[in-house]
Amino acid sequence: xxxxxxxxxxxxxxxxxxxxxxxxxxxxxxxxxxxxxxxxxxxxxxxxxxxxxxxxxxxxxxxxxxxxxxxxxxxxxxxxxxxxxxxxxxxxxxxxxxxxxxxxxxxxxxxxxxxxxxxxxxxxxxxxxxxxxxxxxxxxxxxxxxxxxxxxxxxxxxxxxxxxxxxxxxxxxxxxxxxxxxxxxxxxxxxxxxxxxxxxxxxxxxxxxxxxxxxxxxxxxxxxxxxxxxxxxxxxxxxxxxxxxxxxxxxxxxxxxxxxxxxxxxxxxxxxxxxxxxxxxxxxxxxxxxxxxxxxxxxxxxxxxxxxxxxxxxxxxxxxxxxxxxxxxxxxxxxxxxxxxxxxxxxxxxxxxxxxxxxxxxxxxxxxxxxxxxxxxxxxxxxxxxxxxxxxxxxxx
Numbered sequence: 148x149x150x151x152x153x154x155x156x157x158x159x160x161x162x163x164x165x166x167x168x169x170x171x172x173x174x175x176x177x178x179x180x181x182x183x184x185x186x187x188x189x190x191x192x193x194x195x196x197x198x199x200x201x202x203x204x205x206x207x208x209x210x211x212x213x214x215x216x217x218x219x220x221x222x223x224x225x226x227x228x229x230x231x232x233x234x235x236x237x238x239x240x241x242x243x244x245x246x247x248x249x250x251x252x253x254x255x256x257x258x259x260x261x262x263x264x265x266x267x268x269x270x271x272x273x274x275x276x277x278x279x280x281x282x283x284x285x286x287x288x289x290x291x292x293x294x295x296x297x298x299x300x301x302x303x304x305x306x307x308x309x310x311x312x313x314x315x316x317x318x319x320x321x322x323x324x325x326x327x328x329x330x331x332x333x334x335x336x337x338x339x340x341x342x343x344x345x346x347x348x349x350x351x352x353x354x355x356x357x358x359x360x361x362x363x364x365x366x367x368x369x370x371x372x373x374x375x376x377x378x379x380x381x382x383x384x385x386x387x388x389x390x391x392x393x394x395x396x397x398x399x400x401x402x403x404x405x406x407x408x409x410x411x412x413x414x415x416x417x418x419x420x421x422x423x424x425x426x427x428x429x430x431x432x433x434x435x436x437x438x439x440x441x442x443x444x445x446x447x448x449x450x451x452x453x454x455x456x457x458x459x460x461x462x463x464x465x466x467x468x469x470x471x472x473x474x475x476x477x478x479x480x481x482x483x484x485x486x487x488x489x490x491x492x493x494x495x496x497x498x499x500x501x502x503x504x505x506x507x508x509x510x511x512x513x514x515x516x517x518x519x520x521x522x523x524x525x526x527x528x529x530x531x532x533x534x535x536x537x538x539x540x541x542x543x544x
């Protein structure tokens with residue numbers, strides 16, 4: 148039976164199980180399907196929007212937000228805060244040695260059948276792109292554009308920061324196609340080697356930009372994320388917000404149900420009260436909490452960062468899922484937290500967590516703790532929890 152003879156409702160249901168490329172291919176098979184699946188395609192394509200922090204990326208986002216039939220489908224808006232994997236202000240001697248530049252120069256030599264190919268043209272475009280990106284990060288115009296978009300996306304419920312797209316992922320990112328066309332090379336870098344402090348500063352600026360846009364738009368969201376799969380971290384203490392603006396930002400987050408927060412380690416000592424204030428503001432409604440210390444990469448081991456009083460006194464009421472990574476917690480603090488959230492907790496994931504606080508440097512596992520590893524399981528299974536995952540859980544340093 149031809150698909151065009153099926154009821155519209157069934158065709159729509161079939162389309163929900165197709166990937167975006169397959170959906171577009173199906174729509175091109177005949178005019179009838181193209182018309183029938185138009186709304187489904189818009190809903191699938193524009194439910195999640197990613198935008199590069201460049202002038203072109205922000206203007207494309209603004210144009211998209213004014214399109215009827217599209218703006219009402221946007222539920223998630225993610226901002227890409229960094230370019231070139233944090234390699235800013237690189238001198239030409241360093242730039243010319245990048246693998247992506249060497250590859251571009253090699254292709255140019257083959258196309259021009261010449262051994263003399265000047266890489267300075269690539270470098271000039273790189274400098275222009277970097278300047279444009281830095282301007283977008285700090286410009287008041289960017290805040291205005293973002294806040295207008297947030298107002299127009301009437302069903303928006305999720306915002307945050309996201310990684311720069313990588314080759315082969317198929318991710319759509321506004322502004323990315325034009326940037327690649329301008330550069331003439333694909334800015335691909337090894338994620339295991341990166342200037343994390345520089346990237347963290349970019350994330351700070353982007354997160355501040357997003358916070359100010361949320362404040363100005365009055366938009367309340369249900370989900371907030373500070374990073375993607377590559378956890379570089381942000382510093383709440385470095386956010387360029389006045390005390391009044393910070394209070395307004397917390398007000399925008401009331402009602403938040405999902406929080407993925409990666410705290411950049413060098414910024415924790417600056418305004419340490421801000422994280423507690425953030426958690427206290429979202430605690431009554433929060434259902435999922437992912438918290439970790441950045442930066443983190445899978446190939447580089449880092450010691451867990453000590454956090455003594457993170458969860459004490461925070462009135463979590465609906466917390467169902469908790470995922471913690473790369474932090475050091477006193478056992479008493481973790482035990483107190485688990486008992487407080489045990490009525491609602493369902494999933495607990497601990498990765499690279501240290502519970503060590505040795506009273507004798509020569510004794511890796513203090514005597515007072517020898518009988519306490521079972522405490523986590525005891526508290527956990529006495530609750531309504533259903534799943535516990537411990538990966539790299541340390542009881543000694």
